[in-house]
Amino acid sequence: MTMPEATIIKQRDVAERREPGGASALAIDGISHSYGARRALDNVSFDVQPANFTALLGLNGAGKSTLxxxxxxxxxxQTGHIGIFGHDIGRAPGEALRLLGVVFQPRTLDLDLSLTQNLLYHAALHGISRREARARAEQLLTQIGLADRAGNKVRDLSGGQMRRLEIARALLHRPRLLLLDEATVGLDVKARADIVGHVRQLVTEQGIGVLWATHLFDEITPSDNLVVLHQGRVLANGPATRVIAEAGASDVNAAFARLTTQNSTARSPES
Known part of the structure; x- marks a missing residue:
């Protein structure tokens, strides 16, 4: 089989794994949010598609964590609507959140439990039987290269290994959408590259929709969908190549600088 034929088949297989009905993996529609008099998000709208890596780019305080x-x-x-594969999170939270996996910026693992124990505890929260949970845990630990550390305490892992475990935990209930909030903060260059590469592989091979929040330009590639969030407002949204071209810039860094300079305001919303 030639390489173009293999690529076409893989793309077709991923497309066939998408949810029926053509719903966006994540639909953000007119979301505004305030902390008292301070506006953190101002009419934010964008979509994340299945089998797509969407980078949410913004500085600290842009509103990423609030979102x-x-x-x-x-x-x-407070204002607007959020849907996950067509399920409104306000009207059908169970159906929506069932399809969602999350990796928050702060570490949320129990350091005194083993890798397997952390995964089994999470599985229990999702109502997964212990037998099935063990099978899934073993499979995921193998995929992230930590099967030989299954019985070790989490505190013995490196920062990069902890992040890989958190991603594995987020995938344990087999979601179709994965959110990662500044997932590489505090990691060295190699660990960052490994984490980004692993998540991109999930998009390509499993058809998962990903929303990747970051302030690091080198984590974004031309093939990504890019959402630029600044002071609670979306300044640009679309394929990264188009965002760069429309900003009259040569790369993501320059495009971000131009967009934020042109749209800077005196407001300082919370993140």
Whole structure:
């Protein structure tokens, strides 16, 4: 089989794994959110498609973490709507969140439990039987290269290994959408590259839709969909190549600088 034929077959297989009905993996529609008089998000709208890597690019304080808190229902939606594969998170939260996996910026693993124990605890919260949970845990630990550390305490892992475990945990209930909030913060260059590469592989091979929040330009590629969030507002949204071209820039870094300079305001919303 030639390489073009193999690529076509893989793309077709991924497309066939998408949810029926053609619904976006994530639909953000007119979301605004305030902390008292301070506006953190201002009429934010964009979509994440299945089998697509969408980078949410913004500096600290842009509103990325507020948006993640709304998607995961840590905060209630004040204005607008959020849907996950067609399920509104306000009207059908169970159906929506069942399809969602999340990796938050702060570490949320129990350091004194083993890798397997962390995964089994998470599986129990999702109602997965212990037998099935063990099978899934073993499979995921093998995929992330930590099967030989299954019985070790999490505190003995490196930062990069902990992140890989958190991603595995987020995938344990087999979601179709994965959110990652600044997932590579504090990691060295190699660990960052490994994590980004692993997530991109999930998109290509499993057809998962990914929303990747970051402030690091080198984590974004021309093939990504790019959402530029600044001071709570979306300044650009679309294929990264188009965002760069429309900004009259040569790369993501320059495009971001031009967009944020042109649209800078005196407001300073919380993240």
């Amino acid at each position: 993640f808190s709304l998607i995961t229902r840590l905060f209630g939606v």
